Amino acid sequence: MSIVAGPLAHPAGRWGLALALLTLHLAVALGAASGLARDDLETVFFAQGWAWGYDPEQPPLYNWLTQALTDLVGPSLGAAVGLRWAIIAAGLVALFDAVRRMAGGDRALAAGAVAGAAGTALFGYEGALHFTHTTLLISATAAVLWAIARIAERPTSARYLALGAALAVACLSKYTFAVFGLALVAAALTDPLLRARVLDRRVLWAALPSLPLLPGHLWWRMGQDMVLSDRVASITSQGREVPLPLWERLPGLATDVIVDPVMGMAPPLVLIALLVGVAPRARASRGATPETGTPRWPRVLLVFVLASMALTLAVVLATGGHRLRYHYMMPAALVLPAAALLGARAWTVSLAPWRARALGWSLAGLAVLAAGGVAADRLIREPVSCGRCLSLLPVEAAAARVRAAGFDGRGTIIAASLDWGANLRRAFPDARLLARSFPDWRPPADDPGDGACLILLSRAEAEALATGAGLDGAALAEAVAPLVDGAPDALPLPLARARVADLPLTRAPLSGGARRTVPFGFLLVPKDRGTCR
Numbered sequence: 001m002s003i004v005a006g007p008l009a010h011p012a013g014r015w016g017l018a019l020a021l022l023t024l025h026l027a028v029a030l031g032a033a034s035g036l037a038r039d040d041l042e043t044v045f046f047a048q049g050w051a052w053g054y055d056p057e058q059p060p061l062y063n064w065l066t067q068a069l070t071d072l073v074g075p076s077l078g079a080a081v082g083l084r085w086a087i088i089a090a091g092l093v094a095l096f097d098a099v100r101r102m103a104g105g106d107r108a109l110a111a112g113a114v115a116g117a118a119g120t121a122l123f124g125y126e127g128a129l130h131f132t133h134t135t136l137l138i139s140a141t142a143a144v145l146w147a148i149a150r151i152a153e154r155p156t157s158a159r160y161l162a163l164g165a166a167l168a169v170a171c172l173s174k175y176t177f178a179v180f181g182l183a184l185v186a187a188a189l190t191d192p193l194l195r196a197r198v199l200d201r202r203v204l205w206a207a208l209p210s211l212p213l214l215p216g217h218l219w220w221r222m223g224q225d226m227v228l229s230d231r232v233a234s235i236t237s238q239g240r241e242v243p244l245p246l247w248e249r250l251p252g253l254a255t256d257v258i259v260d261p262v263m264g265m266a267p268p269l270v271l272i273a274l275l276v277g278v279a280p281r282a283r284a285s286r287g288a289t290p291e292t293g294t295p296r297w298p299r300v301l302l303v304f305v306l307a308s309m310a311l312t313l314a315v316v317l318a319t320g321g322h323r324l325r326y327h328y329m330m331p332a333a334l335v336l337p338a339a340a341l342l343g344a345r346a347w348t349v350s351l352a353p354w355r356a357r358a359l360g361w362s363l364a365g366l367a368v369l370a371a372g373g374v375a376a377d378r379l380i381r382e383p384v385s386c387g388r389c390l391s392l393l394p395v396e397a398a399a400a401r402v403r404a405a406g407f408d409g410r411g412t413i414i415a416a417s418l419d420w421g422a423n424l425r426r427a428f429p430d431a432r433l434l435a436r437s438f439p440d441w442r443p444p445a446d447d448p449g450d451g452a453c454l455i456l457l458s459r460a461e462a463e464a465l466a467t468g469a470g471l472d473g474a475a476l477a478e479a480v481a482p483l484v485d486g487a488p489d490a491l492p493l494p495l496a497r498a499r500v501a502d503l504p505l506t507r508a509p510l511s512g513g514a515r516r517t518v519p520f521g522f523l524l525v526p527k528d529r530g531t532c533r
Contacts, residue, residue, distance in 0.1 A: 003276055003344055003351045004112035006360025014111045017364055021118070021371045022089060025128055029081045032378045034506040035393035036426075039132040040080040041418040044425055045433060047075060049444030052220035060217055061172035062136050074429045075422075084135055088127070091139025092118070098146035099338045101153060102297040109341050112363045116268030116337030119366020121373075122261075122330060128374050133174045134327050140170035141180055141331040148188070151197050152295050157205050164206030168213060179315065180331045183307035190303050191295045249322035256324040257312050261333040264326070267366050268337040275359045276344040276351060298343035301335045308332035337363075383508050389518060390419060392505040398520045399427035401501055402454060405524045411451025414483050416458035420520065424456070439482040453525040455480060457498070462521030465500040471523075498523040 007013030029037075036044060046054040046063045047070040054063045065087075069079040092114055100110035118124045127135065147163035170177045188194040197203075262269075309332065316324060378391065386392060398420065409428035415421025415435045425433050431454070432443060455476070457465065465471055473495050480493075502517035 001351075001356070002106050002108040003348060003356055004106075004108040004341065004360045004363070005353065005356035006358070007364050008111040008115065008360040009108040009356075011107075013364075014107070017111075017115070017367065018092075021367060022085065024371050024375060026081065026085055028375050028378050029085070029128075030078060032507065033077065033081075033391035034395055035390045035419075035423050036077060036080055037084075038130050038388075038390060039134075040084075041390075041422040043132050044070075044075050044080065044422040045418050045435060045438070046441075048433060051444040052216045053224070054441075056221065056224040056226040057175075058133050059172040059175060061169065062133050065136075070429075075425045077426065084132065087135050087139050091135075091142045094139065094146040095142040095334070095338070098142065098149045099342070101146075101149040102295075102338070102342055103345060104294070106345070108360065109345060110338075112360060113338035113341050115363040115367040116272075116341070117265070117334055119363060119368075119370050120265050120267055121370065122264035122326070122333060124367060124370025125373055125377075126327065127330070128371075129377075131327065134330060137170065137174040137177055138331055138334055140166060140173045140177070141334065144170055144181075144184065145335070148184070148194070148197075152194060155197055155200055155202060157202055160200075160202045160205035161209060164209040167206060168210035171210065172213060172217065176328060177331075179311045180304075180308055183304050183311055183332070186307040187300045187304035191300050193295045194300065244322050246317065249317065253313060253316055253322055253324060256326070257309050257316070257329060260326055261309075261329040262336070265333050265336040268363060269340055271359065271362045271366070272337070272340045272344060275355045275362070276348060296346075298339050298346055301339035301342070305332045305335065305339070379507075383505065383516075386505075388419060389505055389508075389516075392507060393419065393423055393518065394503040394506055394520075395423045395426065397503045399424060401499065401503075401520065402427075402522060402524070405497075405499060405522070406526065407452055407454050407524055411453055411527060413454045413456065414480050415456040416461065416479075417456075420456050434483045436479055436483065450527055452527045453484075455493075455523040455525065457500070457521035457523065459519055462500050462519035465498055465521050466502065466519055471495050471498055476523075492525070493523065494525065495523070497525075 002009060007017060042055070043063055043066040047066045050064070050067055051060070053060050065083055066080070069083055073079050095117070096107075096110045096114050098110075099113045100107055103109045123138075127138070143166040144163070147159065147166045151159045151163060167181070170181065185198065188198050308329065312324070312329065316322075382389070383392060402424070407428070409431050412432040412434060413421060413424060413428065415424075415433065417437060418435055421433055421435055425431065431451075432447070434442070436458075457471075457476075461471060461476070473493055476495075477493055498521065500519060500521035503520050504515040504517050508516040
């Protein structure tokens with residue numbers, strides 16, 4: 001009998017919960033937004049052609065997927081949202097089946113592990129709103145776990161190939177998979193059965209799927225000026241030129257790497273402890289033995305989490321860093337509910353039916369609560385108190401202003417930031433988009449053409465123009481000069497043509513009798529006055 005019952009014990013309950021939550025998330029992401037999410041801005045910006053790499057900080061797989069969708073349907077909000085949620089759904093399916101295999105076919109327990117992760121602020125809230133490369137990494141890590149669980153059941157060449165495919169996806173998702181991949185190997189080596197699978201010569205099959213893709217990207221990466229270790233140091237040191245002493249760095253970093261991921265997963269872990277922790281314990285076999293043909297999965301997953309934390313601490317400390325952003329440990333945190341449930345299953349003799357039902361209902365309720373929190377945030381809080389207000393940007397109104405000024409979308413857009421630039425790509429898919437925040441980047445098949453040059457102003461520049469202070473022509477010319485491959489005076493800037501408007505945010509409530517607005521400023525250089533070459 002499973003330790004998880006209630007709605008998660010029945011196929012109708014599991015499918016109903018999954019489809020309802022997916023529908024809610026998609027409805028909110030598509031129906032309550034007019035602008036792209038934070039991380040989608042960069043992927044839409046880079047989706048201007050095929051290349052072995054785009055951003056030296058990230059592998060290109062998510063960009064390739066975005067480029068494929070862009071080639072099919074053009075840059076759009078629906079494509080960005082659909083891609084992210086397709087990846088999330090695939091990762092949840094992989095996690096479910098991986099845990100099901102680890103639990104000897106217990107679908108209710110597997111559903112509880114997935115619902116537990118989805119019921120946290122880390123995954124059910126933050127993971128549903130923002131990420132791109134991190135989302136792909138999390139789902140790829142789940143796929144690697146699924147492939148490992150299948151090899152543990154029956155080691156065949158085809159299953160090693162599937163593991164290789166999952167590893168290739170993970171490596172091309174985010175460079176930080178190197179840490180989690182090493183942690184997975186360390187965890188597997190602690191279990192006799194998995195150790196035999198790792199040392200099996202058929203593991204060489206796992207190298208084949210990466211051969212068509214990894215060498216091309218690695219060759220591109222070697223040609224970049226940025227060294228990854230230097231970038232890790234700059235991110236984790238938060239701009240400090242002189243590293244803090246070790247004893248000052250360690251407490252805060254340990255909080256980021258160890259305490260925060262565990263606390264982020266606290267809701268399902270606390271529920272499992274409260275409802276299963278008092279059950280009678282098995283005295284004979286505390287977890288399966290290698291003779292049964294089943295790895296000790298609770299221990300393996302726990303070692304994976306601890307090894308991930310230890311390796312991350314070592315890397316950050318070695319580069320002189322002292323802080324880590326909260327989402328970096330999400331691939332390790334993902335398995336904590338599964339490890340707790342598998343451990344409880346292995347250690348528990350019996351669980352009162354009411355406790356099993358309560359655990360199932362509680363885990364499902366957490367997932368519903370997290371999804372409801374996302375809906376409340378997008379529909380209630382965000383319109384009132386958003387900062388950048390990315391999802392509420394009035395993109396159609398801004399595009400209409402640009403068209404009215406004479407831009408037909410066949411020229412070049414130079415964006416001060418991607419907030420407006422990437423969003424306007426949806427309205428002008430044929431335009432070439434450049435950004436001041438990426439001064440050295442050009443589209444892979446760069447053709448400036450002979451169209452007009454649309455310069456999107458920063459918020460500060462737009463606000464200065466709106467208040468009558470005017471534009472600093474010299475500063476603006478210097479800012480766009482690297483993007484036109486010339487001196488600051490290479491592109492004549494008709495400052496008198498600059499336009500600014502306060503556009504109402506979509507769905508923004510009335511404030512003092514007027515809707516909240518966002519400044520939108522631009523300067524259109526007609527094609528007969530110069531081009532953005």
